[in-house]
Amino acid sequence: MSRAANPSVTGDCICRVEGLTKDYDGFRAVDNISFCVRRGEIFGFLGPNGAGKTTTIRMLCGLTKITKGKVIIDGHDLRKEGRIVKKLVGVVPDISNLYAELSCWDNLIFCGEMYGVPREERVRRAEELLKFFGLQRFRDTKFKNLSKGLKRRLTIAAALMHSPKILFLDEPSIGLDVLGKRKIWRIINELNKQGVTIFLTTHNIYEAFRLCHRIAVINRGKIIAVGTPNELRRMVAAQEIVEVSFSPFTPSVEDVLSIEGVVSAKVVDNALRLVVDDVITALDGIIDYARRKGLSINMLSLRGADAEEVFLSLLGGRNA
């Protein structure tokens, strides 16, 4: 499910964050985080709701004041050269908040005007983006009359009017149906192939593992892991998943936790999904357990952890 490294990714940081902290009235929403987004990559910020993802992205684009820390984007300090940085970044908030009464065309042109794109260039760019995002036939449709998916597409298009060096996407596919999500993912991949560096936040594990070259996992305002999807998997590689179904009954979770080598367990579709840290010991224990309880083993499978399990395991390590 994870993606191959983008050959256009270079080693240099287009966005370097050092010790970024945000306090709200005694509550620390983001706690001294540091990371680097490499030029040409899709960098994901993955975490549960309330982890600090949106606060972080809002600080990076100047919508929230920074309590402490440094953000350098393409060599410019956000706190000292805010307006220069704003010209370098495109921002797609988690809500599609373009202007309801303006048409798709007028929304794009307005964004071009505000970013200082020259007149001829903004017309050319707006036409190009409408085509790229499949919005040509909605050119004169008011934003308020678009479907949710089309609104999302236009909001991303608007953020690209000035050809930014880095695109910040806050929960890009939130609220979309499966088709809408896949369309947005294709667009993100296409943009990245065209050389746009992308920083996205998501609580959708599948989305992060499918789209991103590297992922930072954030929880309770702290980054708890950074790496490629495969690197993150390896961090919890010591753990394997055993799926087993018994008859004539499925034992309780509490009961199977007594089996040696089983770390956690849950019931999924009348079968037990066990996270084990020592496969051989656990398999021995499961067979012995079945014998003692007079149970038959109908099915038993062994596999590595999937994205969701990697994520939960990483969060679990920090008292998620």
Added chain:
Amino acid sequence: MRDVLEHAYYIAKKDLKEYYMKPGTISWGILFPITFATAFLLRRGEYSVWAAPGLIAMTILFSATSMAGASIVFERRIGSFERLLLFPTRYVSIALGKSFGGFLFGLITSLSTLLVVYALLHAFPLNPALFTLSLLLAVIQSSSFGVLLAFAIKDPSQTMTVFNIVRFPMIFLSGVIIPINQLPAPLGALSYALPLTYSTELIRYSYTGEYSVIPPAIALAAMIAQTLVFLTITSILIKKSIP
């Protein structure tokens, strides 16, 4: 400076496309002041000619502030105001742009009122050049006041209520209906704190050659100063609105 004005122009252009047909803008910005003005002026006679400038100033206040209020309230409610903060623009451009939207809308409405006034009274301004200047100043002063008011209100859903609480007493305290020098002492003093007082006095002077208590030069200077103060405070409030 050029980019400040350019951005302000783009914001105003966008606001006019976006909000000029909003119900709040139409009802409180056009229908109410024109109906109110017409009702007063229908009482033909000397009193009506005296009242005309005040009613023009009042129309300007209501239309310019309504437009500014509608655009800011709506954008803050749906979150699109934040888009303006994402652009590489200065806060003063946003304040100015929002005021320009109200300015253009207020100008159009005041010209409509002027036509009503002329149709009913057949009276021309005594000093057309000063009258034009006072009209332009009154519109920008009112729209910048509306923008400031809209930003100062914490709960956007309360904006129109607060606007009306502020605007309605001004009708009675700013010399629109009752001359300021005939107001009881404490209320007369209060009128000096109201922006509508200065626009009413200046428009009245340019229209009829009379003023109540504020000489035209002082009214003119006060209107310019108030506009600058309103824009400056709005810029500060926009900056402070970033959490």
